[in-house]
Amino acid sequence: MDKVIPRKSKKIRYLTIGIGAFLVLATVVFFSFNKKRSLNVKGDELIVKKVEMAFFEDFMVFQAKVEPLNVMLVNVTEGGSVKEIFVENGATVVKGQPLARLYNPNTELNYLTQETAIIEQINNLNTGKLNIRNQELNLNKDLVLIEHDYNDAKRLFDMNSKLFDKDVISKNDWNTFKEGLRFQEERKRTIQQSIQKEKQTNQLQISQINRSIQTMEMSLDILRNNKKNFLIIAPESGRLTSFQPVLGKTFQAGESIGRLDSKQGYKLKAEVDEFYLEKMREGLKGEIEYQGKILDVVVTKVIPEVKGGHFSIELNFDPKEKIILQDGLSFGVKLILSERNKILVLPKGNFNQETAGKWIFVVNGNKAERRTIKLGRENPSYYEVLGGVKEGESVITSSYLDYKDVEELSISSQ
Template sequence: MDIQIEKKKFSKSKIITFAGIALLLFLIIYVIYATSGGAKLAVSKERISISTITNGVFQENIPVSGIVLPITTIYLDAIEGGRVEEKFVEDGAIMKKGEPILRLSNTDLELSLINQETSVYNLLTQMQISQNAARQNTINRLNQFTDVENNLIEAKRLYDLNTKLYEKGAIGRQEYESSVNNYNYQKQRMKLTKEVLQQDSISNKQEIQQAKNSYIRTQSALKLMRKKVEDLVVRAPIDGQLTSLDAEIGQSKNKGERLGQIDVITGFKVRVDIDEHYISRIYTGQKGTFSLNGKQYTLVIKKIFTQVTNGRFQVDMVFENEVPKGIRRGQNLQIQVALSAEKQALLVPKGGFFLKTGGNWIFKLSEDGQSAFKVDIQLGSQNTKYYEVISGLKVGDKVITSSYDSFNEIEQLIIE
């Protein structure tokens, strides 16, 4: 008797088929689950910086570097060229106005001074000779005038006498006419003598004035020449400290060559380099601050040098109130220059995230702090500590501000 064998419901091939389908469904579900919400990355809390969005006082500023300089510097140039014969002080000496620094020699200049002095003395001698001759000439003219005047008086006396005698018939007409002619002659002679004396006086005055003017001009030239020789001794133009003295005994210096400088040590200024990007936002009266020995000081922009060199321009800043004690020429200061007034704003601390995002988005933590998601934001101005938040965040939000270099294409961070 045959035994009927029951047919199996699942064959081996069916089992393999069902297993394959199940595996495919699992993979599909896994992919859907894995891709839902974007790519994720687990990060350690210790490896990231988490900051809180705050509301506070914000002022846009830029960090700059400045060097301390004397408030005033006077340059010493060789007014006249010459050979360095003597140095009275050394570089760094504290000088009083008028004190000698060094002495130059210039034989050509000294010889010119001697010639000029000789010319002045010769001119003075000629003036004295001319004046003496003029005086003598005037005396002679006055003597002649006296003689003519006396002759006129005598002629008039004789004329008056003869007129009376002639009217009485005591003298003849010939004698009377002779006295009339003589009297007229003496009057004409007196008139001419006065004119000559007057012209002579005017001529003498003109000659004296011309000689005087010539003497004054020559004296001025002599004075200028003496000043040039005196300038061979270089003196301190103001009270201050002698710096950068470049002169050695026996060295020749040309006219106009820089010898050194005098720094006024009663005050200081700070010369600051600023990127040309900010040139339109820098103006006189703008303030900056820096800290030294635990104390903050304020500087004010006094002068702007608009010439741009290697992408930077310079400004001079002065201390608004107190000058730090012990500050020295050449000292470097790190200064924060304010570009805007203070205002209330949402603030996010500065960090490495900006290099990757450009301030367009940031990782914001969830409320439980277990994860962080990308959110779009808009940032405004910045200073050395904060960015101003325009939109996308609110007070109390926690964000990741450290570098995003290892977060490429990541949409969500799982914080462990």
């Protein structure tokens, strides 16, 4: 007897096929995503360097220009147009030497008007002082007359006192002489007191007038000295630079017309990338090469204001070195930022432009694998290695521009 075999359901068959297809697709996708992205490159296109232990000196190199150690500006005190020029730019001058003369007719007329007014006030004050002296003189004349009258009265009193004692004159006449003397005494005393008070008042007024005259004379001296400010003179001895006056050119008061180098030495001034701002400080030492000699320099001033991505510093030469330089000379300065120590280093290269120091290709045979690294300090030759690679490993330091998204490089010899 035949056995009846039941038919399989179509749904189960389709489900089995679907599961199988999904598993195949998932396997393909999995291996696609987990397969390293690789690229074939030629070995002669790469620069390969070794990670090594070496003496690392944290330093920086930049250009600095020579400037005079002490510079004094030559400023215009009274504005005006250039009338005369006595020296040329670059000349060596002495203190007080005339450099140029300016002319301003309006200012000179104003000075003349002020001078006339001050002189007139001084004359008026002197006239007032003379009037006070005349008043004192008149009072003294009055006092002389009063003393004369008193002396007459006293003489009559003394003479008639004897006659009265001898009963030659009457009592009424005697009383008249006595009253006359009393009156002259009182008159003399009153005038003397009045003159004394007047003299005290006059002395105070004259003292005030003298102070006013003294102040006005000082103002007059200042005014006359200001008239001399149209003549520009050297404030110190030295070499004149940046001195470019032109006949007829107008300068405003306070404007600089030149500079004076006192020839007391030189300094270096440089613009440094803001990256080094935190590392920069006064006292850092460096060196430059000049005429085959190494000269020591030291940072004396740091100006932390950042402009255009740079800040300014000033360096002085070792005072023991006697050198003669010129403004505008430029030197390459090597500035030491830390002591010289032996550490793990990686030679510098263009790879850092694409990786920002976060990863690198490490060479192993004919392969190079991408690896995460950590870098620290740097100088013009090396990066300090803090992690990711070991001493003796070879790394690619040339540019990663064409394969910055690649994880593995296959290096061929051709």
